[in-house]
Amino acid sequence: MIFRETEHKLYHELASTYDLYYSRIFNYQEFYDKIAPILEENGVKSILEVACGTGRLMEILEEHSYIVTGLDLSQDMLNIARKRVKGDLIQQDMRRINLENRYDAIVSLGSSFTYIQSDEDVEDTLRGFYTHLNADGVLIFDCFDKDRLSTASHGKWDAESQSFDDLTITRKSMSSGWNQDDGTWLVDWEWTIQNNDDTKTVFEQQKLKAHTFKYLEKKLREVGFTDIEKQDTRRLLIKAVRTD
Secondary structure, rough: OOOOOOOOHHOOOOOOHHHHHHHHHHOOEEEHHHHHHHHHOOOOOOOEEEEEOOOOHHHHHHOOEEEEEEOOOHHHHHHOOOOOOOOOOEEEOOHHHOOOOOOOEEEOOOHHHHHHHHHHHHHHHHHHHHHOEEEEEEEEEEEEOOOOOOOOOOOOOEEEEEEEEEEEEEEEEEEEEEOOOOEEEEEEEEEEEOOOOOOOEEEEEEEEEEHHHHHHHHHHHHEEEEEEEEOOOOEEEEEEEOOO
16 A cells, blocks of 8 residues: 555554455465466566555465565555565565566456556556566556546445454445546444454544546556556556556
């Protein structure tokens, strides 16, 4: 994730809650299946996974013999990832990546790009990706598609619970404030963690942003990427290549 350590409780004080809950919500094997053909076609051996979170996708990549480095802003998330992956884990802001190594591929899934919102941050992030790729290296990332985003449920609370042995996690969320001009909106979250002895409720609000493929394609070309393609999925899944 990309914000200051004092922000986004979900990725810090609720890191273990995130890990459990999203192990049910996200199909990490499906994430891998979508990108595996791209990795194979481009002869990828080394990967930098940006916004790797608690390492669940990184674990699958390692199982398929890729050499993977994970990067995330949240040290709390990385501490959990450390228990399941072998590769290096680095705590950095994806807008300002500064590493010694280059990689055959950079992968960032789970719509973390939703937090990259200003033109300057988009440019800095994509430039950092480009800089840390080997020649002919491939970038794969996803984000919400502004052209396909539905606002029908905005203004309505949505709730879902997941149970794990003696622990139940309930997530309530409501989207609001959709701005058609810049593709931003607000999400209010209410997390309730209940076990046999205690109940904890945490509230927070996040500002998110959806991008269009046309906009991202332009920004990718400006920093030097070529062979830019998108897959026809619910969220934008974009591939781009560094060609020196």
